Amino acid sequence: MRSTEDRVLGVLRWAVIAVAVTVTAGPLLYGALLSLRPFQSVVSEPLELFPAPGELTFASYPTAMAEYGLGGNMWNSLQVALATAALAIVLSVLGAYAAVRLRFFGRNAVNVVFLGVYLLPGIVLAVPLFVLLSRLGLTGSLAGLVFVYVAQTVPVALYMLRTYLVAVPSSVEEAAMIDGCGRLALIRRVVLPMALPGVAATALYVFMIAWNEYLFALLFLVADRDRWTVSLGIAQLTEFSVPTTVLMAGSIAITVPVVAGFFLAQRLLVTGLTSGAEKG
Amino acid sequence: MAPTVLVVFGFAVLPFLAVVLFAFLDVRLVDIPRLYLDELDFTGDNIAAVWGSPRFWSAAGTTVVYAGASSAGAVLVGLAVALALRRPFRGRGLVRALVLVPYVLPVVAAATIWKTLLNPGYGLVNAVGTEWLGWREPIAFLTTTSRDLGPVEVPVALTTVIAFEVWKTFPLAFLFITARLQVVPGDIEEAAQIDGAGKTRVFWHLLLPQLAGVMALLAVLRFLWSFQNFNDIYLLTGGAGGTEVLAVRVYTELVVRANIGTAGATGLLMTGMLLGVVAVYAWMIKREKA
Incomplete structure (x- = not known):
């Protein structure tokens, strides 16, 4: 039999873990995903996190390195x-x-x-x-x-x-x-x-x-x-x-x-x- | 040992003495080629000018708020995450590694990603805010000095750079607190629980007193480091929107106004404040031991 306190803390614990992981690793993942999309599509669809099928591109990397x-x-x-x-x-x-x-x-x-x-x-x-x-x-x-x-x-x-x-x-x-x-x-x-x-x-x-x-x-x-x-x-x-x-x-x-x-x-x-x- | 001492003296100790010297000299960047040790004009003007400048004091106030809030935030967030990850579960190793990401990320990469996230045009935060949270317009997080939110004025840009600093530095606090938690003896806690003490009480009366030392040390160290932080603020806002801290002022005096004297004086006063903090901490430690 778990007390109310334990249950609240148990939920809180997983909430902290979930928020921590999202906030720490999220920005890096966001950066990585944006680097794989064409700039136009980022501007027009800022809420689309993942590259749509067919628009995945690695072109930003050679552009950054060379140009x-x-x-x-x-x-x-x-x-x-x-x-x-x-x-x-x-x-x-x-x-x-x-x-x-x-x-x-x-x-x-x-x-x-x-x-x-x-x-x-x-x-x-x-x-x-x-x-x-x-x-x-x-x-x-x-x-x-x-x-x-x-x-x-x-x-x-x-x-x-x-x-x-x-x-x-x-x-x-x-x-x-x-x-x-x-x-x-x-x-x-x-x-x-x-x-x-x-x-x-x-x-x-x-x-x-x-x-x-x-x-x-x-x-x-x-x-x-x-x-x-x-x-x-x-x-x-x-x-x-x-x-x-x-x-x-x-x-x-x-x-x-x-x-x-x-x-x-x-x-x-x-x-x-x-x-x-x-x-x- | 000799060469080691030589390099550190040459590039760290001598320069510091030079800062003291410059603070009392009337020199500008253009004078450097004609700077010789035997013809220096000493003056107290730089210190007086900096001391009497309202911009210096407003920067000093901003710096104290910035360093205080971000060190307290980093320690508290670190504590919360350390407690949440205390008991083992599947995937804890991975979570621990992911939580360290902000700490190892190069500051330029982190700042660039945050600037994109917060961009009013295509940033994710503003897109979510206007689309789902009912914001009437995107918020320019990094340039807005303050914003009315009903009863309170929120310093938007300052809060944002503090949030960035907490994000970037709490993993250090997390690591130290986790290490300290691992050597907390388990039997007293067990005994307390058998006697009917809830987890919250065990935390307040058993864990927190044992963690207090490491948390105080972390808070002081983080305060000292955040106090002198230049990179994060300069990269995010350039000192705009009410985020001009002392380190940014030194840079502005040195590079933009090309005045070595006032840059040195600002730096010297800044170091004096840091030494004050160190002295207070040392005194507190001593008093506790006595």
């Missing part, structure tokens, strides 16, 4: 995001290892500074970075953007990596050092392979931040269309009367790698390599 230049922009984004992920990982593996294993002067101060950077408004940092890069003549260059992204992501990457590196048992490291392994070789041959899932997940996370970033791309690259990242490209296109179906195609195209990366990262984190490395 509106999003393909080139995607290539820029890919280069920037890969370079950022690679640099940020190298720097933060060294940094995180030092933070976990080495004792050095000012360690706590450095940690506080990194936390501060994480909380500091990006828009505030944008002012001097904009001035600095203009002074150095680096605005409009993808390399300048990569440096900014690396500085923005290293603190986060460090925090993530630290937790994975702590999980590497120091006895394994000591064993390697007794066998004559140096510090750098130790990181490369012992620590990294053991923490690899965590490192890969962090790299993916940094890649996604760089891939999604908009503010600094807007500040540094807006004048030079050939160098736009894809986020900037789509945002700029919304300012002109570009058919919404093309914008939707672009939005879906930049989302796919991110969603794929996200699920890959989750997979990676489920498995760890450290279990069973120590005897007894």
